[in-house]
Every structure is written in C-alpha cells, then in structure tokens.
Amino acid sequence: MSLPAHFPALKAIPADLKSALSSEIIALGFVEVENADASAEKEFKLVGSTLLLKSIAETFGIDLIDELKFFTPSGKAGESFELPISAPDAKSDRLLLVGLGDQSIAALRAAGATIGRKVKGKSQSIATFCATTDSHVTAHAISATMGAYLWNLKSGPKPLKPTIYLSISTLALKRALAVSAAVWRARDLVHTPANIKTPAWVAANAKLVAKERNISIKILAGKELAQFGGLSAVGNSSRKSPPRFIEITYAPKGSSNWPHVVLVGKGITFDTGGYSLKRPYDIMMAMKTDMAGAAAVLCVVSALPELAPRVRVTALLMCAENAVSGTAQRPSDVITHFGGTTTEVLDTDAEGRLVLADGLAYADLKLKPDYLIDIATLTGAATLSLGKQYAAMYSRDDKLAATFYELGDKSGDRVWRMPLVDEYTDCLESEIADQKNIGGKSGYGAGSVTAALFLEKFVGNRKWVHFDIAGTGRSEVDAGENPKGGTGFGVRLLTTWISSL
Structure with missing residues (x-):
C-alpha cells in the first residue's frame, strides 16, 4: 500500500562506519553505569558495537564519554545532546547522544521518539545505532516515525521527508514499516x-x-x-x-x-x-x-x-x-x-x-x-x-x-x-x-x-x-x-x- 504523505523513509543499514558516515546525523545511545557508591560521580557508557564506537571516535577525533560528561546527563531515557562533528569524506556533521535509561523496550521507544523529532519536517538523514535486538529495533523504529509525525492543511510549502537509517533485519523492517x-x-x-x-x-x-x-x-x-x-x-x-x-x-x-x-x-x-x-x-x-x-x-x-x-x-x-x-x-x-x-x-x-x-x-x-x-x-x-x-x-x-x-x-x-x-x-x-x-x-x-x-x-x-x-x-x-x-x-x-x- 502507498505510504502516507511525508512518511519518513525507513532504511536498513549495517552497523559499520561507512554506513554511519553516509547520514547527516549519527545517533548513539548511552546508559548510566551502576555504582554501589551512591555518593560517587555518575559514570556513563555508550551502547552498541565496540568497533563502531571506536571507529566513530577515531574518525572525528573525539572522546565520546568526555564529551557526554560535559552535558552532565541524567541518564533518563529520551534525553539528548548534540555535538558538531566533521571529517574528510564524511557526510555526517552532527552526533546525537541519546539516553537509553534502563534499556527496556519502553526506554528504546522514548529514544526513538527523540530521534524522530530531531528530523521532523526536514529532508535530513539520521542513522541510529541505539537498539541492538530485533524486538527493540522494531519498537525503536516505530517510535522514531511517530516522533517525526506532522500533519497540517497549511497553504505554504509542504513538510520535507526525513530518512531514518537503522541496523535492522529485513523482517523487522517490514513489520516496523507496516505498523x-x-x-x-x-x-x-x-x-x-x-x-x-x-x-x-x-x-x-x-x-x-x-x-x-x-x-x-x-x-x-x-x-x-x-x-x-x-x-x-x-x-x-x-x-x-x-x-x-x-x-x-x-x-x-x-x-x-x-x-x-x-x-x-x-x-x-x-x-x-x-x-x-x-x-x-x-x-x-x-x-x-x-x-x-x-x-x-x-x-x-x-x-x-x-x-x-x-x-x-x-x-x-x-x-x-x-x-x-x-x-x-x-x-x-x-x-x-x-x-x-x-x-x-x-x-x-x-x-x-x-x-x-x-x-x-x-x-x-x-x-x-x-x-x-x-x-x-x-x-x-x-x-x-x-x-x-x-x-x-x-x-x-x-x-x-x-x-x-x-x-x-x-x-x-x-x-x-x-x-x-x-x-x-x-x-x-x-x-x-x-x-x-x-x-x-x-x-x-x-x-x-x-x-x-x-x-x-x-x-x-x-x-x-x-x-x-x-x-x-x-x-x-x-x-x-x-x-x-x-x-x-x-x-x-x-x-x-x-x-x-
């Protein structure tokens, strides 16, 4: 069936550096590291492929955790922080660090909504590597499209259509698109x-x-x-x-x-x-x-x-x-x-x-x-x-x-x-x-x-x-x-x- 007007393009990509650099925005998820000492300073870690995270850090010459700490995050699902980035031959010019809370399916939905809202009504592309399992990626993808939703009857220029890239199986992508x-x-x-x-x-x-x-x-x-x-x-x-x-x-x-x-x-x-x-x-x-x-x-x-x-x-x-x-x-x-x-x-x-x-x-x-x-x-x-x-x-x-x-x-x-x-x-x-x-x-x-x-x-x-x-x-x-x-x-x-x- 034909897709609704302005519906985001959902596309599957591998979780590798080449795919990440082909989008304008790269979204990475982070979580708080558990610490038995409640008085200790909060520590955070990034979620996803260790190789991909290392490659992104090296390509853009940044320490992702140090950059994240600058924003004093809470770790709440859906919070986000944006970093300008640049590198030769990279289309990407921004990095979006997104909180994943407890990494539950609800938290991945909240993160997805944040990502969708980031590109709502724009002809921008964003690659998200926040979710890893098929069930989480499917929910994450659905919520990203929901966050990107727009509707109006204004006479001016129509909203532009974003592209959302995810590391997702063909079957999971088909379900996410349908729902x-x-x-x-x-x-x-x-x-x-x-x-x-x-x-x-x-x-x-x-x-x-x-x-x-x-x-x-x-x-x-x-x-x-x-x-x-x-x-x-x-x-x-x-x-x-x-x-x-x-x-x-x-x-x-x-x-x-x-x-x-x-x-x-x-x-x-x-x-x-x-x-x-x-x-x-x-x-x-x-x-x-x-x-x-x-x-x-x-x-x-x-x-x-x-x-x-x-x-x-x-x-x-x-x-x-x-x-x-x-x-x-x-x-x-x-x-x-x-x-x-x-x-x-x-x-x-x-x-x-x-x-x-x-x-x-x-x-x-x-x-x-x-x-x-x-x-x-x-x-x-x-x-x-x-x-x-x-x-x-x-x-x-x-x-x-x-x-x-x-x-x-x-x-x-x-x-x-x-x-x-x-x-x-x-x-x-x-x-x-x-x-x-x-x-x-x-x-x-x-x-x-x-x-x-x-x-x-x-x-x-x-x-x-x-x-x-x-x-x-x-x-x-x-x-x-x-x-x-x-x-x-x-x-x-x-x-x-x-x-x-």
Missing part, C-alpha cells in the same frame, strides 16, 4: 476536520484501503441501516453527513478455519453532544477526534497483508455525526438496536455506546467471531482514574485481559484492567426499555464502568474486550511519541495481539 505507517494513517484520519471528514468520506477512505490491499468491504447507508437503530438515531441528526456502516475484512485464501477476530470502532466524526449539548462549548474543539476508535481498527486491517497473521480479521466502523437538528434524537427517545434490544436514551451525548451496540450485536449475531474487541473514545470518566497514559480495559476473560496488559507494555499502547461491577447494572434498568444509555443519578459515579456494562449486553457469550481510549486516543500536548491531537492509539496494541494469535 508505523498504520499509526500514521490513523493519525491523519483523526486530525482531518469534520467539514471534510464526513461518514461518507471515511467510507471512501476505507474503499481505498480495500482496493489497495485487495480485501473485501461492505458499506451500508440510508435505508440499508434500518436495523441499526443506534447508528441511525445518532447519525440521522445530520442530513449533510448521514451515517455509514463499514465492514472491511482481511481473509486470505484458505483462511476459513483460522481464528476470527472482529474489531468494532466508534466513528463519531464530530460530536456536539446532540440536544444534551456539550458545555462549555470549547469541549467540542477536540470532537473531530471522536472517531479515533474507527480510525484505529481500519488502519489495523490496512497493515495485516504485510504482517500476514494466520487470523481472519473484520473491522466494523460505526460512523455518524452527532449533530443538533430537527432530525436529531431527543432525550427520552427509545431506539431498537440490531438484534432487537431496546434502549431508552436519557443523554444524547452518550451516543458512542449506541452506535457500538449495533456493531457488537451485528458481530455477535451475524459474524460469530472467536474474539470480539471494541475500541472507542467513550467516556471522560475513564480519564479520571487513569489519566492520559493508560486506556481503560474491560473484560470477563482473565487470560485475555492479562495478554492485552502484557502486550500493551510491549507495544507502547498501555492498558489497565478495570472492573465490571455487577452491582452497578441496576442503574441501567429502564421502566420502558431493556436498558437506559446512562446510569443517571444512581450515585455510583462510575461512568466508564456503566458504559462498559451497557455494551456487555450486546456481546453474547463472545470473548470480549472493551477499550475506552478517551484519555489515550488524543493528546493535549505535542511531546514524545505523540503530536497534539490524534495519537493512533490501539494500532500497535491490536496488530501485536493479532500477530500473536
């Missing part, structure tokens, strides 16, 4: 403003993915959505941007007996809150990102032909705009979801669960998957306990939850398991429908938990996991791996998990 390009695409989708990004626009992009990847797609609109009461109730609020149901499937020839995973993504292209209007209004400013779940599942599927897992994967994108209009749903409406379950709508700003419910019920009743996963920027309540670094995870399956927790740390998309508190289900009971869409004035105050309990009613007996990414799907600051705005959260986690099945 990082998928994260990049997801971010592009999330950042696109809602006057462009209608449900129809998302469907058109999904069609493009299906065509380029030679995978199947089905799109429903208009009267075809009659059975999808939640999606229709939310999406019919906008005549300009009516709803779409998008089903896109990775199922290579001969895969009929492979495990089947269904991913359901919330795709609210803009969320005003409906008649339960968001207040104050500036809360709406970030609501073009309310389709981050749908972006993630689409881009996961886009990466699978390269990753080639022995798993069938279907992504369901439940796309709608939640607008205020004469055709918008009202508080007190009762809607009928796919499969017949009814919901009394008390809050039109709790719309994400309404569209997800249709997708989950459709997956359970029609697709009958082995695993059913949903991902959504669902509740602000999820951020109250976990903040912006962990997504809330809900599941009844202990083994599956433990796997996702482990792979979250491994991939960088970290998750924390939250409880499905059965005692809270009574707050969703309705006198006129099967359930209400919010807990109301129950006194429980567990909005993320009750949202998950609402969704659980639609998953049957499937192995199900719900990810609430309200805190992690968007970033309020431009730092580390993430830009301000869409993060692409979930792509790394889900591709890693699917590849492990």
